[in-house]
Amino acid sequence: MSAGVATTERLRLEPFSLDHLDDLAAMLADPLVGATMGGVRDRAYAEERTRIHAQRWADDGFGLWAAYRIDDGAFVGRGGIQHTLLEGTDVVEVGWCLVPAQWGNGFATEMGRAGLELGWNDLGLDEIVAFTQPFNAASLAVMHRLRMSYLRDAVHADLPHVVYSVRRAS
Numbered sequence: 001m002s003a004g005v006a007t008t009e010r011l012r013l014e015p016f017s018l019d020h021l022d023d024l025a026a027m028l029a030d031p032l033v034g035a036t037m038g039g040v041r042d043r044a045y046a047e048e049r050t051r052i053h054a055q056r057w058a059d060d061g062f063g064l065w066a067a068y069r070i071d072d073g074a075f076v077g078r079g080g081i082q083h084t085l086l087e088g089t090d091v092v093e094v095g096w097c098l099v100p101a102q103w104g105n106g107f108a109t110e111m112g113r114a115g116l117e118l119g120w121n122d123l124g125l126d127e128i129v130a131f132t133q134p135f136n137a138a139s140l141a142v143m144h145r146l147r148m149s150y151l152r153d154a155v156h157a158d159l160p161h162v163v164y165s166v167r168r169a170s
């Protein structure tokens with residue numbers, strides 16, 4: 001796994017760019033996704049996020065991916081690792097957000113694992129965190145599948161979150 005376009009067993013992972021805006025906008029406009037992502041989002045929000053994701057790649061050399069199924073080309077979602085600020089501290093987080101039609105296939109875990117491998121093997125990171133609102137059982141389940149452990153509570157985007165972490169070679 002190296003930074004840039006990557007593949008896993010079932011996914012093609014592309015560095016986020018404006019090419020992915022339509023897919024991201026459709027996903028973030030879905031009420032099922034909005035239920036755990038701060039509400040349904042409009043296209044302007046999706047465009048702002050897309051520009052931020054692309055800038056992370058430009059600044060850091062890695063960032064979130066847009067994921068597509070290798071077998072039929074369908075858009076799966078957004079995920080991977082990126083720098084982010086958590087309560088004022090720079091951390092590298094691993095994250096996932098899938099279109100509902102692709103839930104229940106293990107794709108979030110597959111993308112998350114690809115992000116962790118990139119972090120350990122190519123970027124030499126020592127720790128990667130993930131955080132979510134405490135009621136987001138599906139996201140917590142992904143963290144457990146990736147062998148992440150509870151670290152602490154935190155406030156992010158003015159909302160209570162739980163922070164999980166995993167260290168290299170643990």
Ligand SMILES: CC(C)(COP(=O)(O)OP(=O)(O)OC[C@H]1O[C@@H](n2cnc3c(N)ncnc32)[C@H](O)[C@@H]1OP(=O)(O)O)[C@@H](O)C(=O)NCCC(=O)NCCS
Binds near residue numbers: 036097103109110
């Ligand atoms: C959080 C989210 C990404 C989890 O998606 P998910 O599909 O449940 O998670 P995974 O990709 O790890 O898939 C796991 C499920 O696929 C099943 N699965 C099927 N085939 C599989 C395979 N080949 N490999 C692994 N798991 C497989 C697992 O059994 C598991 O099912 P279960 O939940 O019934 O136990 C999804 O609910 C989502 O996008 N939510 C909205 C956005 C969001 O909240 N993001 C997180 C913000 S912090």
